[in-house]
Amino acid sequence: MKRWKSVLLDTLVMTAGFGTLSMMSVAKPDIIAHFGISAEAYDMQHIAYVFGLFVAFLLGHTKLYEGSFKRSVAIALSWAAIPQALIPYMPSWHAVVFLRFIQGFVVTLVPLFSTQIANFFVAERPFAKGIVLSGIFWGGVFGSMSAKYAVQAFGWKGAFLVTVAIMYAVLLLWWLFVEDFEIVHKKGGAANVNVWKMKFTWVLGFTFFPALWVIFTIIGFSASLGYQMGWTKDHVTTLSTSLNISKALWSISMGYAGYLLSKKNPTAKGLFKAIVQVMIISYAIAFVGLALYSKAMLDGNYSLALASVILIGALQGTGPAFWTSAPATYPKSIFPRASFALGLISNSANAIAPSITEILARQSEALALAELAFMPILGIMTLIAVSRMKMPVEELGDEA
Numbered sequence: 001m002k003r004w005k006s007v008l009l010d011t012l013v014m015t016a017g018f019g020t021l022s023m024m025s026v027a028k029p030d031i032i033a034h035f036g037i038s039a040e041a042y043d044m045q046h047i048a049y050v051f052g053l054f055v056a057f058l059l060g061h062t063k064l065y066e067g068s069f070k071r072s073v074a075i076a077l078s079w080a081a082i083p084q085a086l087i088p089y090m091p092s093w094h095a096v097v098f099l100r101f102i103q104g105f106v107v108t109l110v111p112l113f114s115t116q117i118a119n120f121f122v123a124e125r126p127f128a129k130g131i132v133l134s135g136i137f138w139g140g141v142f143g144s145m146s147a148k149y150a151v152q153a154f155g156w157k158g159a160f161l162v163t164v165a166i167m168y169a170v171l172l173l174w175w176l177f178v179e180d181f182e183i184v185h186k187k188g189g190a191a192n193v194n195v196w197k198m199k200f201t202w203v204l205g206f207t208f209f210p211a212l213w214v215i216f217t218i219i220g221f222s223a224s225l226g227y228q229m230g231w232t233k234d235h236v237t238t239l240s241t242s243l244n245i246s247k248a249l250w251s252i253s254m255g256y257a258g259y260l261l262s263k264k265n266p267t268a269k270g271l272f273k274a275i276v277q278v279m280i281i282s283y284a285i286a287f288v289g290l291a292l293y294s295k296a297m298l299d300g301n302y303s304l305a306l307a308s309v310i311l312i313g314a315l316q317g318t319g320p321a322f323w324t325s326a327p328a329t330y331p332k333s334i335f336p337r338a339s340f341a342l343g344l345i346s347n348s349a350n351a352i353a354p355s356i357t358e359i360l361a362r363q364s365e366a367l368a369l370a371e372l373a374f375m376p377i378l379g380i381m382t383l384i385a386v387s388r389m390k391m392p393v394e395e396l397g398d399e400a
Helices: 003-027 027-033 041-060 069-089 093-120 125-177 201-229 233-261 268-299 302-322 325-329 335-346 348-363 366-389 393-395
Strands: none
Touching: 003 027, 003 041, 003 093, 003 335, 027 041, 027 093, 027 302, 027 393, 041 093, 041 335, 041 348, 069 093, 069 125, 069 325, 069 348, 093 125, 093 201, 093 325, 093 335, 125 233, 125 268, 125 366, 201 268, 201 302, 201 325, 201 335, 201 348, 233 268, 268 302, 268 325, 268 366, 268 393, 325 335, 325 393, 335 348, 348 366
8 A cells, every 4th residue: 555655646746747837838928028039939948848858868877866766856856846946037038948948857757756666566567657647647737727826826926936835845745755765776797788779778769759759749739720720729728638638547547457467477578568568559549539630630620629639648558558668678777777768769759749740730731640640550560569579688687
């Protein structure tokens, strides 16, 4: 029971860390007026934040995340909290854009919690991870809703400071009830193996790449197309909120499916087989959703678009399985480093997907929609390829 309490507290930290960052979009008019910038310049902060999500995984190979697990989580959350406190008082917009880049480092919470869960569970890992990852999307839903009232009550600067207080209050609660352990970067033997030189690392990392490609593109793309078709702000917001709720529920449900499949054969090979199966099922469901979504956006059918996001949310069903793949497939001495490497490879989608989709949309909206719909197929093809490869744990041994 103590382990599951930690999982719920981890989820709360994820919700606070990612939810409070939605303040930036809610306070957009106030921020634009304060800094005297254009809407185009404002969008630079989001590009910087997304690029920060990508760069963040390089930190996993440093001593910054070595030693106390609790200290590492506090550092990861502070990447979001400290810039959040500074943004309202920055002298220039360029400084804000830089701080938003730093805030992207909060995503290092994901591999840190993956390491913790790997120490707690075996077959239950996907379910536990699904619950924790759902916090990202619960944060998006509740953050957007509460931010509106916070801005009205405290002004946009005060609202930013309130979110900082919320993050550290949640961190304190988490700190009091979660057990600490040491994150050790071992030396010698297989611990010296360079995970980047393993073909398996690259192929496995790219299995999650298509999911993130769509996840980090579709909300902004939907808003752009929606406004072009004359949809209201409420329409666009409802579509975005529905997608976030869908992703949160799919994260939990597919994580549970991964647990049911994993407990049948909790060996390394059995766990990896369950991971591949869950990800393929999630991609297949999402493909149907994206096909319906494409038709809806080309026809301007809002009801169909709203229905389609229920299936598109299944993309996040790949997340719990992917983030439990490192402890299942790599030796214990290197899987924490492997988690960061896999995160860097998969999150490279964040840095390029929105721009490429926008370029394609300028040529043809149908072409951009086809690109998004193709991503689940690419994911399935990559999963089939990696399922036929030899796992590092089979080559090097479990303890190594």
